[in-house]
Amino acid sequence: MIKVIIIGSGNVAQHLIAAFQDSQNLGSEIELVQVFSRQTTNLSHLLDYDKITDDWNTLAEADLYIIAVSDDAIADVSSQLPFKNRLVVHTSGSVSLNALDDNNRKGVFYPLQTFSKNKAVDFKTIPICLESENATDFQLLDKVAKAISDKVSAINSEQRKALHVAAVFVNNFVNHLYEIGSEICQEHQVPFEILKPLIAETADKIMVLTPEEAQTGPAKRNDTATIEAHEAFLxxxxxxxxxxxxTQSIQHNGKKL
Amino acid sequence: MIKVIIIGSGNVAQHLIAAFQDSQNLGSEIELVQVFSRQTTNLSHLLDYDKITDDWNTLAEADLYIIAVSDDAIADVSSQLPFKNRLVVHTSGSVSLNALDDNNRKGVFYPLQTFSKNKAVDFKTIPICLESENATDFQLLDKVAKAISDKVSAINSEQRKALHVAAVFVNNFVNHLYEIGSEICQEHQVPFEILKPLIAETADKIMVLTPEEAQTGPAKRNDTATIEAHEAFLxxxxxxxxxxxxTQSIQHNGKKL
Known part of the structure; x- marks a missing residue:
């Protein structure tokens, strides 16, 4: 068995705990032996009490320690670990591998998805981006990741930075555009519901067409009259x-082609 | 039977033709009697030749004429119709009801979806926004729309304008953000595929959470260090x-709450 310990109790930690427990129930060779958290009560619905600790001195031995805490706490948490030369990874898209303390072997175990407390996700479909300092550690990370996901990739720190920025565009910014759409509807007494099939289809198209092929609308076809009417409306x-x-960015892209 | 004629052979026209034919096969009381198009060859895969005409003089009689042509051709096409006092509608989100010629009774039959030649859609799930000048015409439009869609709403011209602008934000602009995400990936040798589950989940979340509830990321949590790192990266x-x-827009929204 490969022994894993998770450190943290936030959204990512909780989804990872659930995913490892599911895989264990299906007979995988990964064993989640313990979870460390300052807020042990956050985890009581997920784990037996004897698997949770808030005391570094009672931390068990494991093959892999996954630090799933907020970005700015990663360096500090990794420096508090009471051991040396073990494999320690963080789960962040935007933090460098080198933010981890030099006392241990470093790696990254980054599940690229948006996690909400109130919405379940199928972990098997979530890409996990792995990085390590050496090949042996990578093999172990690969085994652990494949126990919970069907989409595991080797991604170095520079690529991970690019992915994280791209993720901000296709997730955070896209959601903000949904919010603007919703507010425009509200202002004009139209139910936002009417836009939901369009939102679903817009995302769905990208699964089979490239974004270039899928682009439509007044900016794309240089429909100045409609663009001016929209600008007057806003x-x-x-x-x-x-x-x-x-609009300018879409028009600019069009000219580039 | 309610007799319908479609004028046009573009994306929207073709999807409407297919939807009416499906509903006819299922025994609906709507009959697509004819399609008018200058480019009759565009339609040969969809319809029997005797149902297609490119000659205004052979236009059949119908209860409803649906003009599904490009926005700037609507006024012109509607003025060429060789009859008076019949019900004529267009299918555009951004063109006023009054763009239609005064010779006939006016209406709007706007299916709010993004149509691609190479991707089938289930018309039943597509919202159709209806507008007419009088209640009798509305009842007829409602019957026709409900034969092909489960989501039919009365939407006046002002609301339709708002919906169309909102649709640009949640479809055209969202797709452009996908394109930027894809280009950032390409530049850094990361497969865009890795972002697709995130794209799907971002849209999926909006079906159960409000955009405000779903918003995450560095801008939302005012994570200046990450924002600065991303800006330096771009x-x-x-x-x-x-x-x-x-980013500023998300931060501004946060302050408003």
């Missing part, structure tokens, strides 16, 4: 700025 | 402008 200065910025 | 001036504009 009374919110902020939305207008976003409308103009993204 | 060498493309255009992407940097979009990053800054949308």
């Amino acid at each position: 009374s919110n200065e902020n939305y207008l700025t976003i409308y103009k910025t993204l | 060498s493309n001036e255009n992407y940097l402008t979009i990053y800054k504009t949308l």
Whole structure:
């Protein structure tokens, strides 16, 4: 058995705990032996009490320690670990491998997904991006990751940085555009529900077409009359700025081709 | 039977033709009697030749004429119709009801979805936004729309304008952010595939959470260090402008709450 310990009790930690327990129930060779957390009560619904500790001195021995805490706590937590030369990874998209303390062997175990407390996800479909300092550690990370996901990739720190920035565009910024769409609907007494099939289809198209192939709309076809009508319609200065910025960017892309 | 004629042979026209034919096969009381198009060859895979015409003089009689042509051709096409006082609608999100010629009774039959030639859609799930000048015409439009869709709403011209602008944000602009994400991946030799589960989940979340509840990321949590690292990473001036504009907009929204 490969013994794993998770450190943390936030969203990512909780989803990882659930995923490892599911894989254990299906007979995988990965064993989640313990979880460390300052807030042990966060975890009582997920784990037996004897598997949770908030005391570094009672930390068990394991083949892999996964630090799933907020980005700015990673360096500090990794420096508090009461041992040396073991494999320690963090789960962040934006933190360098070298943020981890030099006392231990370093790695990254980054599940690229948006996790919400109130929405379950199928971990098998979540890409896990792995990085390590040496090949033996990579093999172990690969085994552990494949126990919970069907989409495991080797991604170095520079690539991971690119992925994280790209993820901000396709997740955080996209969701913000949903919010603007919802606010425009609210202002004009139209149910946002009417836009939901369009939102679903927009994401769905990208599974089979490239974004270039899928692009439609007034900016793409240089429909100046519609663009001007939309700009006149938008009374919110902020939305207008976003409308103009993204319209110009689409037109610019078109010219490039 | 309610007799319907479609004028046009583009994406929307073709999807409507297929939807009406499906509903006819299932025994609905709507009959697609004819399609008018200058480019009759566009339709030969969809319809028997005797149902297609490119000659205004052979246009059949019907209860409803649906003009599914490009926005700037609507006024012109509607003025060429060789009859008076019949019900004529267009299918555009951004064109006013009054763009239609005064010779006939006016209406709008706007299916709010993004149509691609190479991707089938289930018309039943597509919202259709209806508008008419009088209640009798509305009842007829409602019957026709409900034969092909489960999501039919009365939407006036002002609301439709708002929906169309909102649709640009949640579809055209969202797709452009996918394109930027894809280009960032390409530049750094990361497969865009890794982002697809995130794209799917981002859209999926909106079906059960409000956009406000679903918002995450460095802008939302005011994580200045990550924002600065991302800005330093983006060498493309255009992407940097979009990053800054949308980050500020998310932060501004946060303060409003």
